[in-house]
Amino acid sequence: MSGLPLLPGNSFRDPTKTKYHKPQTLGFRNGYTVTPPPKAGIGGEKLTTTLYDELPNLSQLAINKPEMIYGQANQAPEEDYIPAHVAFDKKVLCFQAFYKQAVHESADEYYRIRFVKIYYYLEDDSIAIVEPPMRNSGMPQGKLLKRQRLPKDDFGSTWHWKDINLGVNLSTYGKVFHIYDCDKFTQDYLESEGIVMNPPEIPAPDPYIEKRNTQQRTFATKSDEDKLKKFLTLDKKVLRFFCIWDDRDNMFGELRPFVLHYYLVDDTIEIREVRQQNSGRDPFPSLMSRQKIPLNRNSIPSSFPTSVLELSSQELKDYIVPSDLRIGRTLNILGRRFLLYDCDLFTQNYYYQHYNITDFTPIDVMEKRPPPPRKEIPPYNGFGSLEDSEQSCKTLIPQPxxxxxxxxxxxxxxxxxxxxxxxxxxxxxxxxxxxxxxxxxxxxxxxxxxxxxxxxxxxxxxxxxxxxxxxxxxxxxxxxxxxxxxxxxxxxxxxxxxxxxxxxxxxxxxxxxxxxxxxxxxxxxxxxxxxxxKDKIRDEKKQIESKKTKNMAAPVRNEQELDELVRTIQAQLKRENYMNSHSLQEAFLQCDKDRSGRIDRDELATLCEKFNLPCDAQLLRTLINRCDMNNDGLIDYWEFSRFLNWN
Missing domain, CATH: 2.30.29.170 (PH-domain like)
Structure with a gap:
């Protein structure tokens, strides 16, 4: 039976088999679940081969097929597609090159070196060639070739950045451009793409430019004055004088201040106006530009033609020099008279070192302005107070x-x-x-x-x-x-x-x-x-009054003693100028609830003490006792107030 092929109809069931149970394959070992390989099949049959024998080793399975152990690996997301015109936008390679231009029918040069810049645009592989402008070249310069893809050969291929390097000749449209240098961005980009850059080269010299740069031999006679030494020693050294132009002889003329600058390096003079606020003139600070000024403009030879308006250096020999400039001198410059009245510290040191001048006292030339008119206050008219009337005269709008x-x-x-x-x-x-x-x-x-x-x-x-x-x-x-x-x-x-x-x-x-x-x-x-x-007299009076008080503090026996007591108390109140009797009467009325005109003697004494009656306390107590006529403890406060009224 075992030799038959495993095909339908060739498999037969054993009729003598009675056990169909599955063997035990799961268990525990040292507290962990284990799955040992089965040793018997269904029904207890002996197994000759098992599935574990057919499978490879688990370690080899983990190496060859890790997804069976760790699961399917996550794939990285695909990068977004970026077109070239976006990725290489505004990225341009710049090469420096030159080409030789033939010059015909010229004895000075046979060719001319023309320097250009080659711009390579990475976004569309186009190339533009531009010649930088040069001053006084006499040749049209600028863009030689507009931006386009340049053909490389006759087979239709174009120039690519991989074909360009330093020392390479770029030939197009009948011109050969030799590349000798590039900028740093171009060098970094090509090296990042794996291109080995050649070292920069020195461009070929232009024979005509070299000929022009050679020093020409001069045949002019040298001047006795060393201008170079004068320039090196006197450059940026300027004498500054403060002057004034008196124009008061003309209508509406006035004194106008100016500053005279004398440049020692070339003996030129410049006159600048001192701008004043609210002067009513346009801001033109330079009255005379820098130039040489003749000392005497009228000292010209008689043979000089009168029809010529401008004088040259051949006719004018004497010019203004530093020795002609002093404080207090008047200079006639182009028909205007300027009076020098002061100078700065550098000018003073220069004249002291070269001319031994020590007196630099400035001249007071400014007009003394009259004092401002004094505001006159009109006399007091009697209306209101004097301060109110005076304040109304000081301002346009009256104010208190x-x-x-x-x-x-x-x-x-x-x-x-x-x-x-x-x-x-x-x-x-x-x-x-x-x-x-x-x-x-x-x-x-x-x-x-x-x-x-x-x-x-x-x-x-x-x-x-x-x-x-x-x-x-x-x-x-x-x-x-x-x-x-x-x-x-x-x-x-x-x-x-x-x-x-x-x-x-x-x-x-x-x-x-x-x-x-x-x-x-x-x-x-x-x-x-x-x-x-005053204190001495007061003390003496107090001593006298104290004696009188002791005598008057005894019980009053008749009307004459009562009158003497009232006069003494009123004299004390009058001396202290006591004027609060009306308030004391109002206090008496508040205490008299039934309006009987009488209040308790103790309450009346308390009110007198509260209002600080400036009189002797013993005399006041005696007067209160005298006012208690019925000995019932009630005082007629109207009669008491009449006794206190010293007015």
């Missing part, structure tokens, strides 16, 4: 006068008070007293007259807050009273009223001591002496 805000902030709430009386008063004005209030923030003064009982004169404001002008000063430039004018014994005239300062409050003395730089020394000394005498 400017205030010194820094002074207002520095002297805010700084007020000086003085007591004054009339000078040589009439009998009815002898007892009148005035209080001068001076505010430093704005220098305004207020005069107040305290009211006096049975005087027949209405007190109150004697003068509103204003600035007071000193008598006898210029009304257009007035002088106002200040803190320095208020001293003890000084006379102050206020609109015809003469006052003498008799006293000042304690704050004035403290302010003068704290600010001695604002007052003269004599005023400080006099105020100090007055303060010492």
């Amino acid at each position: 006068p400017k205030k010194d805000f820094m002074k207002m902030l520095e002297f805010n709430n700084v007020i000086l008070r003085y007591e004054a009386k009339y000078v040589n008063p009439s009998p009815e004005d002898a007892t009148r007293r005035f209080v001068f209030t001076y505010r430093l923030a704005d220098d305004l003064m207020l005069i107040y007259e305290p009211r006096q009982r049975n005087s027949g004169i209405i007190g109150g404001k004697f003068l509103e807050r204003t600035r007071v002008v000193k008598p006898g000063c210029d009304p257009n430039r007035p002088e106002y009273y200040g803190p320095k004018d208020f001293t003890i014994g000084s006379v102050v005239v206020v609109y015809g009223h003469k006052f003498v300062i008799t006293d000042a409050d304690d704050y004035v003395f403290r302010y003068i001591e704290e600010n001695p730089d604002q007052f003269p020394s004599d005023i400080i000394e006099s105020m100090r002496k007055y303060k010492i005498g």
Whole structure:
């Protein structure tokens, strides 16, 4: 049966076979799954050959067919197609070459070397030949051959960049161009493509150019002056003089400043104008270009024809030299007179070294302009304040006068008070007293007259807050009273009223001591002496009043003692100029809820202490006890206020 071919109909099943189970091929070894080769077939039949015997070795399988082990390899993506006109756009090879051009019927040259540049465009393998222009060549130059593909031979092939190298002859259209050099980009590109570049060559010389470059023999007689030495030693050395042209003889003429430059290298002179702003002239700074100036233009021979306008060097022999230029000299240059009035430091050193001149004092030639007209302020017309009227005259659009805000902030709430009386008063004005209030923030003064009982004169404001002008000063430039004018014994005239300062409050003395730089020394000394005498008198009065107070502090027994007590308290209030009785009455009314006209004595004493009544506390307590007529602790505050009213 085994010898029959394996064809349909030749395979027979064994009828005696009863086992068809598969053998065990999977297992574990040391914790890992293994697949050992099977040793028995289906049903336990013995295997003569296995599939593993037919397969090659696994190592050889991994080498020969790695895709069976590692899977199919990923192929790299195909690169995008880039056309040549994009990849080689603006990439041009540049070669330097020359060709020989035959010259016929010329004894100086037989051929001429023409240098060209060969441009090879990589995008379409086209070639352009351009001849760089040369000055004064007398030949048409520029593009010799426009951009195109050049034929290489008669078989239709064209020149390619692989055919071009240094030292190669490029023949086209009957001309042979010999390439001798190229630029760096061309050399790097050809070497990157694997072409070995030949070394650069030296181009063939042009026989005509070499002949022209040879030094010609001169037969002119040399000058005694060494111009080369003069050029090497005096080049860029220029004498500079400041001059002025006086044109005031003509109509609308004026003094015009200029700068004269003398070039030592060739003895030429240049005159440049000094431009001035808002002069009304066009900006032409060069008045005369650089040239030689004759010393005397009229010194020409009589044989010179008068019809010739221009003079040459044959007629003019003497020119202006550095010895003719000095400060203070006047030069006649082309019909204009220029006065030299100053020079720079280099010019001064040059004249000191060569001519031993030491006096370089400049001349004052500028016109002295008259002072600007002074703005005259019209006299004060009496409308508004003087400062307001003056400010309206200074500007076209009226503006309010400017205030010194820094002074207002520095002297805010700084007020000086003085007591004054009339000078040589009439009998009815002898007892009148005035209080001068001076505010430093704005220098305004207020005069107040305290009211006096049975005087027949209405007190109150004697003068509103204003600035007071000193008598006898210029009304257009007035002088106002200040803190320095208020001293003890000084006379102050206020609109015809003469006052003498008799006293000042304690704050004035403290302010003068704290600010001695604002007052003269004599005023400080006099105020100090007055303060010492005033304090001494005050102390004596206090001692006398303390004795009186002890006597009056006893219980009041009759009306005469009550009147004496009230007069003493009113005298103390009047001395301190106490004017706050109206506010004290309003406080009494607020405490009187039922409007009975009476309040508690302790509450009345508290209000008096709150309002700082400037009188002796024992006298005030005695007066409160006297006002308690019924001994019920209630005080008639209207009667109490009447006792305190010293006016």
